[in-house]
Amino acid sequence: KPPSMNKLILFLLLLNFAAQAQEKIKWPGHKKGIIVLTYDDGMQSQLDIAVPQLDSAHLKATFFLTGEINSITIPKWRALSKRGYELANHTIYHPCASGNDNPVVSDNYTVHGIISEIEIMNHLLFAVDGKNSRTYAYPCTETTVGGKDYVDSLRKYGFVKYARIGGDVDDAVITDFKHLDPLKVPSYGLEDNTPGKKLIAFVKRVEQSGGMGIFMFHGINSEYIVTSAEAHRELLNYLKENKKEIWVTTFQEAMDYAMKASRAN
Numbered sequence: 001k002p003p004s005m006n007k008l009i010l011f012l013l014l015l016n017f018a019a020q021a022q023e024k025i026k027w028p029g030h031k032k033g034i035i036v037l038t039y040d041d042g043m044q045s046q047l048d049i050a051v052p053q054l055d056s057a058h059l060k061a062t063f064f065l066t067g068e069i070n071s072i073t074i075p076k077w078r079a080l081s082k083r084g085y086e087l088a089n090h091t092i093y094h095p096c097a098s099g100n101d102n103p104v105v106s107d108n109y110t111v112h113g114i115i116s117e118i119e120i121m122n123h124l125l126f127a128v129d130g131k132n133s134r135t136y137a138y139p140c141t142e143t144t145v146g147g148k149d150y151v152d153s154l155r156k157y158g159f160v161k162y163a164r165i166g167g168d169v170d171d172a173v174i175t176d177f178k179h180l181d182p183l184k185v186p187s188y189g190l191e192d193n194t195p196g197k198k199l200i201a202f203v204k205r206v207e208q209s210g211g212m213g214i215f216m217f218h219g220i221n222s223e224y225i226v227t228s229a230e231a232h233r234e235l236l237n238y239l240k241e242n243k244k245e246i247w248v249t250t251f252q253e254a255m256d257y258a259m260k261a262s263r264a265n
Contacts, residue, residue, distance in 0.1 A: 053236050094139045096139050164251065165187065
């Protein structure tokens with residue numbers, strides 16, 4: 001075959017491979033896309049504002065909790081779990097690299113140390129909700145401690161099923177599930193005071209792509225990395241109004257479905 005023909009065949013094969021890789025998943029109920037609402041650090045504003053708004057919109061979410069949960073908040077988290085919310089692992093001490101304005105610094109952590117901390121947090125969460133299967137979010141979205149990457153160690157020990165990393169609005173629309181690392185699932189990390197119209201615009205991008213988008217919230221109307229109660233409500237109202245097109249569920253349920261569906265394609 002002439003070289004030009006070989007190049008054409010290679011090009012067509014690559015096109016076919018790319019098409020297969022990006023083959024859209026069929027979501028339940030003919031939904032166009034999936035949105036996951038996640039909230040970090042088990043903050044009081046989430047219990048006070050986010051949860052009532054979620055309940056009002058009849059939507060479920062995932063809360064990444066730390067060892068800061070206590071005798072006052074644990075009964076509230078336990079009740080949420082019984083109502084279908086997901087309680088997930090965010091370590092005990094939330095260690096981050098120096099320079100992150102975080103009270104616990106991960107610079108002197110070992111990989112063994114962070115893995116042990118994740119395991120112990122799993123035990124604490126089991127005492128709260130009685131569940132064994134668990135998901136995880138990396139503190140400060142860092143996959144390293146003490147300069148060493150611990151993703152493969154997390155994979156080896158199997159303490160968590162899926163793990164969420166950070167990302168911006170451009171990275172966070174997930175469509176290629178065949179090549180998605182279940183322990184490095186990107187999300188849309190919000191900045192302070194992101195307006196409701198920008199949150200809704202992200203949902204529309206996910207919907208148009210036929211993929212999945214994960215929001216990473218922190219404070220709702222107070223505390224830190226704040227999303228206003230108004231912007232949060234605008235987003236939830238949009239999701240409620242478009243529930244026929246958008247599936248909103250927990251991180252674990254969304255990933256369970258996506259991983260199974262991608263293997264079936």
